[in-house]
Amino acid sequence: MTTKNLQLKKLLTLDNAAHLLMRNTVPILFILISAMAIPLSEFSFSYLSQELMTRLIRNSFLVLSLLIPIIAGMGLNFGMVLGAMAGQVGLIFVTDWNIVGMPGVFLAMIISTPLAILLGLICGIILNKASGKEMVTGFVLAFFAQGVYQLVVLYGMGAIIPIERLTLVLSRGYGIRNTVNLIGIRSSLDSAISFDLGPVPIPVVTLFIIALFCLFVVWFRKTKLGQDMKAIGQDMHVAEAAGIRVLRTRIISIIISTVLACWGQIIYLQNMGTLNTYNSHEQIGMFSIAALLVGGATVSKAQISHVFVGVILFHLMFIVSPMAGKNLIGSAMLGEYFRGFVTYGVISAALVVHAWTRFKTNQRQRQHLRGN
Amino acid sequence: MKHIQNFIIDFGWARIIIGLFLLSLFILAPVADVRIDTSISDTVARFGMACVLVLAMVPMIQSGCGLNFGLPLGIIAGLLGATCTMELELKGLIGLSFAMLITTVFGTIFGFFYGKLLNKVKGSEMMIATYVGFSSVAFMCMMWLLLPFKNPKMIWGYGGSGLRTTITVEGYWLHVLNNFLSFRVSESFVFPTGMILFVLFMCLLIWGFFHTKLGSALTAVGSNPDFAKASGVDIDKMRVISVILSTVLGGIGILVYQQSFGFIQLYMGPFYMAFPAVAAILIGGASINKATITNVIVGTFLFQGILTMTPSVMNSLIHTDMSEVIRIIVSNGMIIYAMTRVNKARQKK
Numbered sequence A: 001m002t003t004k005n006l007q008l009k010k011l012l013t014l015d016n017a018a019h020l021l022m023r024n025t026v027p028i029l030f031i032l033i034s035a036m037a038i039p040l041s042e043f044s045f046s047y048l049s050q051e052l053m054t055r056l057i058r059n060s061f062l063v064l065s066l067l068i069p070i071i072a073g074m075g076l077n078f079g080m081v082l083g084a085m086a087g088q089v090g091l092i093f094v095t096d097w098n099i100v101g102m103p104g105v106f107l108a109m110i111i112s113t114p115l116a117i118l119l120g121l122i123c124g125i126i127l128n129k130a131s132g133k134e135m136v137t138g139f140v141l142a143f144f145a146q147g148v149y150q151l152v153v154l155y156g157m158g159a160i161i162p163i164e165r166l167t168l169v170l171s172r173g174y175g176i177r178n179t180v181n182l183i184g185i186r187s188s189l190d191s192a193i194s195f196d197l198g199p200v201p202i203p204v205v206t207l208f209i210i211a212l213f214c215l216f217v218v219w220f221r222k223t224k225l226g227q228d229m230k231a232i233g234q235d236m237h238v239a240e241a242a243g244i245r246v247l248r249t250r251i252i253s254i255i256i257s258t259v260l261a262c263w264g265q266i267i268y269l270q271n272m273g274t275l276n277t278y279n280s281h282e283q284i285g286m287f288s289i290a291a292l293l294v295g296g297a298t299v300s301k302a303q304i305s306h307v308f309v310g311v312i313l314f315h316l317m318f319i320v321s322p323m324a325g326k327n328l329i330g331s332a333m334l335g336e337y338f339r340g341f342v343t344y345g346v347i348s349a350a351l352v353v354h355a356w357t358r359f360k361t362n363q364r365q366r367q368h369l370r371g372n
Numbered sequence B: 001m002k003h004i005q006n007f008i009i010d011f012g013w014a015r016i017i018i019g020l021f022l023l024s025l026f027i028l029a030p031v032a033d034v035r036i037d038t039s040i041s042d043t044v045a046r047f048g049m050a051c052v053l054v055l056a057m058v059p060m061i062q063s064g065c066g067l068n069f070g071l072p073l074g075i076i077a078g079l080l081g082a083t084c085t086m087e088l089e090l091k092g093l094i095g096l097s098f099a100m101l102i103t104t105v106f107g108t109i110f111g112f113f114y115g116k117l118l119n120k121v122k123g124s125e126m127m128i129a130t131y132v133g134f135s136s137v138a139f140m141c142m143m144w145l146l147l148p149f150k151n152p153k154m155i156w157g158y159g160g161s162g163l164r165t166t167i168t169v170e171g172y173w174l175h176v177l178n179n180f181l182s183f184r185v186s187e188s189f190v191f192p193t194g195m196i197l198f199v200l201f202m203c204l205l206i207w208g209f210f211h212t213k214l215g216s217a218l219t220a221v222g223s224n225p226d227f228a229k230a231s232g233v234d235i236d237k238m239r240v241i242s243v244i245l246s247t248v249l250g251g252i253g254i255l256v257y258q259q260s261f262g263f264i265q266l267y268m269g270p271f272y273m274a275f276p277a278v279a280a281i282l283i284g285g286a287s288i289n290k291a292t293i294t295n296v297i298v299g300t301f302l303f304q305g306i307l308t309m310t311p312s313v314m315n316s317l318i319h320t321d322m323s324e325v326i327r328i329i330v331s332n333g334m335i336i337y338a339m340t341r342v343n344k345a346r347q348k349k
Helices: A002-023 A025-041 A045-064 A067-071 A080-097 A101-129 A134-156 A204-222 A224-234 A236-241 A246-272 A284-294 A304-329 A332-370 B002-011 B013-031 B036-055 B058-062 B071-087 B092-120 B125-146 B193-209 B213-223 B225-230 B235-261 B274-283 B293-318 B323-348
Strands: A179-181 A194-197 A200-203 A274-276 B166-168 B183-186 B189-191 B263-265
Touching: A025 A284, A025 A304, A025 A332, A045 A200, A045 A204, A045 A246, A045 A284, A045 A304, A067 A204, A067 A224, A067 A246, A080 A101, A080 A134, A080 A179, A080 A246, A080 A274, A080 A284, A101 A134, A101 A246, A101 B323, A134 B125, A134 B323, A194 A204, A200 A204, A204 A224, A204 A246, A204 A304, A224 A236, A224 A246, A236 A246, A246 A274, A246 A284, A284 A304, A284 A332, A304 A332, A332 B092, A332 B125, B013 B036, B013 B274, B013 B293, B013 B323, B036 B183, B036 B189, B036 B193, B036 B235, B036 B274, B036 B293, B058 B213, B058 B235, B058 B293, B071 B092, B071 B125, B071 B235, B071 B263, B071 B274, B092 B125, B092 B235, B193 B213, B193 B235, B193 B293, B213 B225, B213 B235, B225 B235, B235 B263, B274 B293, B274 B323, B293 B323
Parallel strands: none
Antiparallel strands: A179 A274, A194 A200, B166 B263, B183 B189
């Protein structure tokens, strides 16, 4: 009996270890890749930590905006790009009106918020209609929005929507130039209060905003709305039967995500200092989602810790891989292609695992109903 | 009146708008000083180039695997076929046929594993397919650099290794299908008989396939899996077959495209190629779980018609090229429309 117990215990711990390893495969894999690539890239520690700090304050907020739809069971919100677009429109106006510094950043947020709410509402309604295919629909929706964004910014602005500053407008008289210089608000949040920790400058205000938002997520999960979302995420039909207004709650979760992505994009761009009018938002969705997944999140489960672990690991790989590729095989292109492959590979793997488990649980439930 | 209403509901307002849009473009063409025969010539040529790629959607839609967003995987099989053939210095019709043969082999292997994967993720095929396409393109980006190709026409002039981003097929099989039996209709309208015949032949082949026993079993799996299972059809096997077919067709599609276009586009070239093909078949009247050859032909013609007509007509009317924006909005709008429609059909049941 005792031996049996012991054996069972041993099995349990081994099983546990394997389980833990399985659940954190992606972060562990990334740590291994980075551990190999960092010495190869020959970057100094201080350079790496500086770069990582920059990436952390640039991207964390954007990645955080993905959390709430995941709680509501809507998967990875590829539609967050819509929010990023709203933020960029706000920034264009603020630059046009020449409002600089912190007021500029906050005014941009204020202008773009109603737009983000509207876009989130539309996105939510469409996703509700495509229930069960939220992710792929959100994905295509981001492309669709790209077209509408171009229509407004490239043809509408300066022609229908008044733009005063000639430096913003293309020489033909309407449409915004390819790059907008955000010199007026550049780093205004980051350098408002900051101190140096060794070689790394610590931007207090930006970090404070990010921390505030983390608290918001923790608090939000405990509210009635947050609990409703959690219930919907677990089972939509049960939630419906329990009297939760499922469709409405799902729309709210998308609206919150879109608005946050909009603010996140503004924080990101004030750090960058230039706005690539037609490209800045393109890759944002993809990279934010990849970062979140690298941190160990899945399509149906994500925590705040995943966000930060993910941003650090993903961007570490991003910084070192071109140099590592160059020093290893003499081709920086290869390193660049490698990181592209890893980005898409990670997302694919996460999606496959999620879909597979969902399919398996469905099958098991069906078998249960059949009585075997 | 009721007939018209039913027709609109059946056909979908999105398609009607697109059809009217194309019609208005053709009406406006003379006003805008755009030569009708040039436009038709371009439309026909582009129809031929894109048609097999659109056809590659049909098997997977019919077997219930959804829209084939993983088309880039098939395209990669085609690119491998083309590059391998060029490496062997095979030219002309023989070269193209050999490329198709290699493509079929690669497409079958890729499609087999792709199909097995899609069987494991029933219910989320489209999202997975999208990312299978993306990852395979990203993976091949590395491979194009590393694979040991030697033909100096394909590799970078300096360094001596790694394939170029675009490789010309001139001197190999440029326009071999286009020029076969081609005839001049008017000054600037050459009818690419060979290509159109080949495309129609492929369509006929697929149409024929869906009328065989295997083909109808495949359709049964898509339209009613439970019924198919009850009549002893191996669902998973049928789905794998359909995915292999789609992948091979994608590869052959890109070969047809290349011989007319003149270039092999490697690296990120195939990345977004699935979206126009998906949009085209949806515009043609297909839904996420039902598609016919008619949908393919009508859809490709409408979509490519818009793509050719908008730049020229718009350019001379308002002096700006809005075609890119219109293309994005039309194609992605159509896909979203189709995605949101499925549920309605289900609710009616």
